[in-house]
Amino acid sequence: MNQSQSYLPGMQGDVSRGNEVQQGKAKMAGVRDRGELHVHLNGAIPAPIIREILADESTELPPGFLIERDLLRNTPCHSLASYLTPWQALRLFPKKRENLDRISNAVFASLVENGVRFVELRSSVLYLAHLQNCSPTQALEHLIESTRNAAHRHGIRRGLILTVTRGDYGAVCLSTLLQAYQDLGEPNDVVGLDLAGDEEIAYPSELPSLFRKAKDRFGLGVTIHAGETGRVENVQAAVELFGADRIGHGTAAGKDPHLLDKLVTQDICIEVCPISNRLTGAVPFDEAHPLQEFRRFGVPFVICSDNPAIHQRGLADDQTIAIAEGLTASDLDQQYEAAKRYSFIRDLD
Numbered sequence: 001m002n003q004s005q006s007y008l009p010g011m012q013g014d015v016s017r018g019n020e021v022q023q024g025k026a027k028m029a030g031v032r033d034r035g036e037l038h039v040h041l042n043g044a045i046p047a048p049i050i051r052e053i054l055a056d057e058s059t060e061l062p063p064g065f066l067i068e069r070d071l072l073r074n075t076p077c078h079s080l081a082s083y084l085t086p087w088q089a090l091r092l093f094p095k096k097r098e099n100l101d102r103i104s105n106a107v108f109a110s111l112v113e114n115g116v117r118f119v120e121l122r123s124s125v126l127y128l129a130h131l132q133n134c135s136p137t138q139a140l141e142h143l144i145e146s147t148r149n150a151a152h153r154h155g156i157r158r159g160l161i162l163t164v165t166r167g168d169y170g171a172v173c174l175s176t177l178l179q180a181y182q183d184l185g186e187p188n189d190v191v192g193l194d195l196a197g198d199e200e201i202a203y204p205s206e207l208p209s210l211f212r213k214a215k216d217r218f219g220l221g222v223t224i225h226a227g228e229t230g231r232v233e234n235v236q237a238a239v240e241l242f243g244a245d246r247i248g249h250g251t252a253a254g255k256d257p258h259l260l261d262k263l264v265t266q267d268i269c270i271e272v273c274p275i276s277n278r279l280t281g282a283v284p285f286d287e288a289h290p291l292q293e294f295r296r297f298g299v300p301f302v303i304c305s306d307n308p309a310i311h312q313r314g315l316a317d318d319q320t321i322a323i324a325e326g327l328t329a330s331d332l333d334q335q336y337e338a339a340k341r342y343s344f345i346r347d348l349d
């Protein structure tokens with residue numbers, strides 16, 4: 001199968017087509033209900049809003065960063081580092097509280113256009129605290145309020161997933177986030193914990209047990225970005241050490257039948273992000289997407305969008321491309337129920 005022909009239609013369009021794509025999505029809305037379990041808040045902000053906020057906050061971009069070249073990733077990248085270039089700018093805002101509200105509103109409007117009925121949004125609260133010059137507790141409170149209002153306005157159920165970044169400070173970050181969560185009375189707006197970041201670097205040895213303890217004590221769901229850079233041992237660690245309920249990407253698991261069996265036995269869901277996987281190179285163009293192996297083994301999976309605005313696409317496009325990657329029409333029909341089943345949000349109707 002020629003991958004570039006099988007699913008690239010529309011993917012290599014130039015940036016100026018963005019509005020047409022958005023309008024196309026709007027027409028698709030209502031056709032299919034969707035649940036979104038893996039989307040990063042700052043990867044879901046439409047480019048025009050990013051530009052407005054950068055201007056409003058007089059943000060100084062890093063040397064050599066060109067908005068026209070570096071803000072979006074809608075063609076395959078040569079490396080994961082190249083794919084992550086937009087975050088050099090995305091981590092510099094919002095400094096103003098009202099701009100967080102602008103972001104929330106724009107993100108939920110995009111979700112509505114994609115037929116999303118419920119979403120688990122993940123975000124780094126510690127970055128937000130740094131940017132907004134407030135405590136982690138205040139930043140979490142801002143995030144809860146802002147996304148709660150936007151979700152209500154757009155008629156979407158939402159839960160928040162708190163993201164911890166891999167690396168030396170992972171355990172400190174998790175403890176700080178959990179303290180903020182407790183300070184606010186363990187609000188049910190927060191539904192889960194996520195580990196993200198560079199899979200090649202180590203994390204403190206106590207981090208996995210801290211995730212498990214948080215899961216046991218607070219009933220939070222655990223999802224771990226793992227196996228995106230080919231490290232099958234990271235998927236194993238997510239399952240065996242972190243007590244993961246879901247795996248973000250998990251592409252490396254596709255080549256390990258024993259691990260696939262374990263995912264089935266333990267009913268662990270993989271958050272499959274087809275567009276992201278091709279753009280980052282997690283799945284090379286000359287290889288089939290492991291989605292086909294997940295299906296063959298009966299591993300639970302949910303199609304997700306990861307960073308839709310950076311891709312200039314949305315969950316509807318990810319589902320379309322998943323068909324090109326081996327999903328059947330019947331699988332697609334079951335996606336909404338699968339998202340409900342594996343969601344950390346309680347009482348979805």
Ligand SMILES: [Zn+2]
Nearest residue numbers: 040225248306
């Ligand atoms: Zn992700």
